[in-house]
Amino acid sequence: MNYPRRHFLHLLSGLAVAPLAGAAETSLNVAGAAKYVAARKGYALLIKQHGKVIHESYANGAKKGEARRIYSGTKGFWGLAAMAAVEDGHLALNEKVSATLPSWQRGGKENITIEQLLDFNCGLERCLKLHQDGLSNRNQMALDRPLVGTPGKSFIYGPSALQVFHEVLKQKLKGRFLSESPTRYLERRVLRPLGLGSQRYLADAKGNPLLAAGFLMTPSQWARMGDLLLAQGKPVLKASSMGPLLEGSSSNAAYSFGFWNNRAADKMGAREIDIEDMLEVDWDRQNWSRVCIAKGVPKDLIACIGSGYQRMYAIPSMALVIVRQGLNARYSDGDFLRTLLG
Template identity: 80%
Template sequence: MSPSRRHFLQLLSGLAASPLAAAEAAGLNISAASKYVASHKGNALFIKQHGKVIHESYFNGAKRGEARRIYSGTKGFWGLAAMAAVEDGLISLDEKVSATLPSWNEGGKKDIVIEQLLDFSCGLERCLRLHQDGLKDRNQMAVDRPLVGTPGRSFIYGPSPLQVFHEVLKKKLTGKWRTESPTHYLERRVLRPLGLGSQRYLADAKGNPLLAAGFLMTPAQWARMGDLLLANGRPVLKASSMDALLEGSSANAAYSFGFWNNRAAGKPGAREIDIEDLLEVDWDRQNWAQVCIAKDVPQDLIACIGSGYQRLYAIPSRGLVIVRQGVNASYSDGQLLRTLLG
């Protein structure tokens, strides 16, 4: 065999062994996706397929192994904890909140159920002040918020419902036979099975964490949530529990328990939107009918969405987990995903 022929075959062998080359050959345009992330104030692009890391790159001064804020990506971990509590018999989704919180026994709050807290359809004022540091009791602040929407019909995205859920879970875990805090329950039932440790909880003076945000994670750490989504809940939940968790509500079929779905993509009238932009609009002017994360992308796409376009995407039909971290930019979910998937 001639030296030139041998050199050519060695090059081919090297490309076949390269995760990037293999992914490109499988139809993933990782080079173009990386350029898109880098040019839109991204810090990291991390991709796994079928459980293996096939790409990770860092931009704009970021380095491998750095933990960054995932903002509302935090919500999904507490959503898993809520469904774990259902599996463990601590709560039921159709249980009235007023059964645990007597102050909700009167007025429009008395028939609100736990599931409506978790899919943000309970109608409670969102109260962004709950994000602040130095609060004495953010749970009580949330419990005291007034109703501004119709329970079951109004999607109001904000921290109040989750803090009310935390108060319910705290009372369930501190009964006669239990002395576990919700944070310890989260760590035992969700974080440790995913190979994750304790997180930044931003607790108030009474030790109540902020459920809506706060976690810091590397791309590889956050990707473990994606692994769970590909595995339909394992190793934390049963498949049936995961199906219920991702169902969506009549107020917003695209959201539930901290997760956004793409089921409307490809349907007549589907509307690809910038979810972060729509959440900035007053809740009573938002339109969530037939919204999708990205058109021309698999409908089984699931996303965790954090401010500044922190993104975790899972596409079970392609065995893909994708993490984008960075800062606020003119970024598009659809543009990145269509670029990557070719």
């Protein structure tokens, strides 16, 4: 599969930090991390290393086996579906959206690519109303949103771009020998290989799911996403598909396809921020330059981030997968991770 040169170079750098089989156990401050989570309205903390659960605890009235909202953690699963569609030949990342959706052949949208939708740098108004229940046609509402930023240069985090991607995938899967909806495609290509069943899709009257949020998962279920990241895409994707999924974009190097990265952590002038707080600021006042999730933490850290500090972390170089679920509180990614990693 031919990706642009930047994809290939990033893939090589990602492989360099993959853990060696049988790597020595890292000394972790598990007790301190569990205490930190419990003291900040945390419900669950699950830690896996080398594929084995080394800690699992519940606090503040939570119990094992309870599925909770992962909010924007949902986005990463659709990012996997997008790369699966590339592997299966249904679409190309550099393909123009307007080639599939004629309504985008005007209004400045004609050159927007599928990759720009998935990186949230297509310039489309975010339209938070798309999160509401009872909508008649969520996809059409997204398609009709105006451009408020410059495609390729404006990071605008919100549900509208993903809903446009859903419409693209919907059209791509139509009329094939084994025609299926994007939801069924997601289940077959992503969820089932991960040992997960159907999810809460929050479909509108037309059957269009909300791609930006909605899934309910237990910590052990969400941790399977981390297992995939440590296994360089297995059992869903080829290792060669992981570069575009995790590389970031020109407008926000720390985000792409539902995944946040920590690659700026060791750079001069790196800025550790509260990502959720930054996303509350108007998009044109956000500053994503040299942003990292946590300083003093391996730069190969990958995170799926959901509202209220729902977190799934994967650190390939340490063979670690960590899930935190709970309520909104005075939680810090950096403080938690530095506590755990010592």
